[in-house]
Amino acid sequence: MDVVSDARLWFISKIMSINTVNKPKLLTILLRGVCKSCPQCGKGRTLHSYLKVRPECTECGESLGHIRADDFPPYLTMVIVGHIIVPLLLLSERHYAPPTWFQMTVWPIAALALMGVMLPISKGFCVNLIWHLGITGEER
Numbered sequence: 629m630d631v632v633s634d635a636r637l638w639f640i641s642k643i644m645s646i647n648t649v650n651k652p653k654l655l656t657i658l659l660r661g662v663c664k665s666c667p668q669c670g671k672g673r674t675l676h677s678y679l680k681v682r683p684e685c686t687e688c689g690e691s692l693g694h695i696r697a698d699d700f701p702p703y704l705t706m707v708i709v710g711h712i713i714v715p716l717l718l719l720s721e722r723h724y725a726p727p728t729w730f731q732m733t734v735w736p737i738a739a740l741a742l743m744g745v746m747l748p749i750s751k752g753f754c755v756n757l758i759w760h761l762g763i764t765g766e767e768r
């Protein structure tokens with residue numbers, strides 16, 4: 629069996645074995661992730677400081693410290709910010725044709741600021757998605 633089939637089998641078995649008893653719906657979990665709230669209760673916070681995952685929920689005690697989102701939140705953030713900044717840049721160029729110094733100054737600052745705001749939101753989203761899928765980091 630090849631690697632792709634192994635990965636598919638692992639993913640399907642993971643999806644089939646997700647414990648849905650006493651778990652909120654996926655959309656609720658993901659919205660809680662966007663709000664950086666606990667996937668189980670929605671009251672406690674998932675992150676502390678800027679991007680660190682809390683070992684456990686302060687409200688319900690749900691274990692969160694084992695969840696490793698790795699590089700997915702930065703990739704997700706870059707995709708979202710790119711899809712916001714690039715169309716705005718192209719629209720401004722087409723309609724207003726601002727000077728080059730303006731383009732070279734405003735758009736990088738806007739992109740960095742938006743990334744700074746979006747990264748914790750992406751992290752909360754990814755942590756809650758991983759929690760829902762039950763991925764513990766022992767799959768390696």
Ligand SMILES: [Zn+2]
Pocket residue numbers: 666667668669670671672685686687688689690
């Ligand atoms: Zn909680």
